[in-house]
Amino acid sequence: MNAALRDKYAIVGVGQSRIGRVPEMSDYGLQLAAVKSALDDAGLKKQDIDGIITHSHLLGAVRVHHQRLAERLGIDTDFGLSVSSGGATSCLMVQLAAAAIEAGFCSTVLCLHGDKGLTRKSGDGHEPVQEFGPEFGMFGATAQHALGATRHMHEYGTTHDQLGAIAVAFRKHACLNPEAQMREPMTLDDYHRSRWVVWPFHLLDCCLVSDGAAAVIVTSAERARDLRQPPVFVMGMGRANNSRGWNYGNHMTELAARESGAKAFRMAGVTPADIDTAQIYDCYSYIVLASLEDYGFCKKGEGGPFVQGGRLELGGALPTNTSGGMLSEGYVEGMLQIVEATRQLRGQCGPRQVPDAQTALVSGNGGNAVCHSTLILRK
Amino acid sequence: MTPSKPIPTPSEDSKPFWEATRNGELRLQRCLDCSSYRFPPGVLCPECSSTSSEWVPVSGRGRVHSFVVFHRAYHPAFANDLPYAVACVELEEGPRLLSNIVGVETARIRCDMAVEVLFEKINEEISLPKFRPRA
Numbered sequence: 406m407n408a409a410l411r412d413k414y415a416i417v418g419v420g421q422s423r424i425g426r427v428p429e430m431s432d433y434g435l436q437l438a439a440v441k442s443a444l445d446d447a448g449l450k451k452q453d454i455d456g457i458i459t460h461s462h463l464l465g466a467v468r469v470h471h472q473r474l475a476e477r478l479g480i481d482t483d484f485g486l487s488v489s490s491g492g493a494t495s496c497l498m499v500q501l502a503a504a505a506i507e508a509g510f511c512s513t514v515l516c517l518h519g520d521k522g523l524t525r526k527s528g529d530g531h532e533p534v535q536e537f538g539p540e541f542g543m544f545g546a547t548a549q550h551a552l553g554a555t556r557h558m559h560e561y562g563t564t565h566d567q568l569g570a571i572a573v574a575f576r577k578h579a580c581l582n583p584e585a586q587m588r589e590p591m592t593l594d595d596y597h598r599s600r601w602v603v604w605p606f607h608l609l610d611c612c613l614v615s616d617g618a619a620a621v622i623v624t625s626a627e628r629a630r631d632l633r634q635p636p637v638f639v640m641g642m643g644r645a646n647n648s649r650g651w652n653y654g655n656h657m658t659e660l661a662a663r664e665s666g667a668k669a670f671r672m673a674g675v676t677p678a679d680i681d682t683a684q685i686y687d688c689y690s691y692i693v694l695a696s697l698e699d700y701g702f703c704k705k706g707e708g709g710p711f712v713q714g715g716r717l718e719l720g721g722a723l724p725t726n727t728s729g730g731m732l733s734e735g736y737v738e739g740m741l742q743i744v745e746a747t748r749q750l751r752g753q754c755g756p757r758q759v760p761d762a763q764t765a766l767v768s769g770n771g772g773n774a775v776c777h778s779t780l781i782l783r784k
Numbered sequence: 785m786t787p788s789k790p791i792p793t794p795s796e797d798s799k800p801f802w803e804a805t806r807n808g809e810l811r812l813q814r815c816l817d818c819s820s821y822r823f824p825p826g827v828l829c830p831e832c833s834s835t836s837s838e839w840v841p842v843s844g845r846g847r848v849h850s851f852v853v854f855h856r857a858y859h860p861a862f863a864n865d866l867p868y869a870v871a872c873v874e875l876e877e878g879p880r881l882l883s884n885i886v887g888v889e890t891a892r893i894r895c896d897m898a899v900e901v902l903f904e905k906i907n908e909e910i911s912l913p914k915f916r917p918r919a
């Protein structure tokens with residue numbers, strides 16, 4: 406994306422609903438709770454929102470979702486869009502918001518994802534696959550991502566101790582987050598003892614299933630200066646898709662994070678060494694490890710040793726997923742990663758605050774790890 | 785009642801693939817312009833965008849690019865098969881496809897292991913191409 410857009414747009418409001426098991430609230434109830442919390446955070450009225458971008462429901466398969474949300478929120482907007490790019494949608498929505506404002510479509514955009522993933526299951530929302538998978542017993546995202554982990558282990562000697570170090574680090578962070586779904590301390594032994602789901606993934610390699618919603622409000626940097634919160638500026642934006650698929654070439658071990666990240670770093674004019682905290686899309690432990698490699702925090706194949714020794718923990722060189730991530734805070738399709746990065750840069754994270762955090766990286770990764778999006782944010 | 789496993793529903797594009805496996809043969813679609821093989825089947829060559837192709841028999845030999853072992857039944861019909869392996873097999877001709885590795889304990893499967901195709905008859909219409917270790 407054009408470097409002239411660096412710092413031209415800002416995140417001015419973030420909010421979330423309760424996360425975890427929330428059977429008494431509807432999908433829209435959770436979503437509106439997140440919207441209200443983001444509006445209050447920004448000090449904006451709903452009438453100030455003239456653009457809405459939402460994630461077209463993963464579970465509910467709602468058509469034209471942005472319109473359904475606006476209807477319930479009670480506003481008309483100049484621009485509305487429902488996006489489907491899996492886990493890449495979160496960071497992509499912020500980029501589309503900036504692009505829409507730049508194009509003059511609207512001036513202040515609400516981005517949202519949320520649903521009742523835990524207590525209302527209505528299928529996984531994917532198109533039913535008719536052949537070349539289910540007949541062999543191949544089902545679900547866990548197995549797809551696990552194929553990547555097996556290949557990475559084969560090529561680079563990556564171990565379960567290393568994958569486990571990621572899960573343990575994020576759980577430590579969740580224990581400092583009163584909103585997190587999982588706040589029981591976890592050791593590496595607990596990780597090894599957790600049951601196999603699809604080898605090489607233990608249960609604790611896999612993200613949570615959650616009810617929950619989160620919202621992010623984007624506007625121009627100029628407008629942001631007059632609002633309630635210190636603006637968090639969008640320095641860098643990147644996107645890339647390994648569209649030929651997970652099974653193709655080296656895609657299982659080299660994610661589209663490589664090009665997505667390179668674009669974002671180029672636009673931001675910074676390098677991995679400048680990042681104070683990373684909020685990585687952690688649908689599975691392995692995706693964190695591979696993303697860190699592909700972003701250039703370490704060399705390809707060195708992600709295993711890199712994530713050990715507390716490097717990803719608070720107090721380590723690269724505090725990562727400081728709210729607990731999707732492995733321990735809750736699964737809101739990557740939106741909580743943007744919320745957490747914003748709060749870290751504002752210095753609002755209390756016991757889990759990264760001291761003097763100036764620059765944060767956020768990743769989104771979806772479509773079974775082939776669609777990717779990256780944000781680099783600064784205070 | 786025991787639930788049955790999903791049976792592939794061939795599409796307009798994949799019909800020749802399943803007709804071949806029914807006859808105990810693995811065939812892939814090959815581009816008539818650039819000679820590259822492709823999978824999954826489709827009307828356009830992903831290399832050169834040609835729409836001319838033919839279905840040709842292939843060796844049935846390949847190697848395991850990667851694999852996983854299911855310890856949880858995502859579909860009740862697979863509960864009795866646990867633990868079972870699903871692999872991404874790279875054929876000698878290039879394309880990769882998902883299938884099962886059979887005839888070997890799951891603990892002995894390795895990436896890059898040499899495999900060959902065999903066919904498992906499901907009904908009069910469908911036979912599934914599966915893979916076993918090759919000496």
Ligand SMILES: [Zn+2]
Nearest residue numbers: 815818829832
């Ligand atoms: Zn061709």
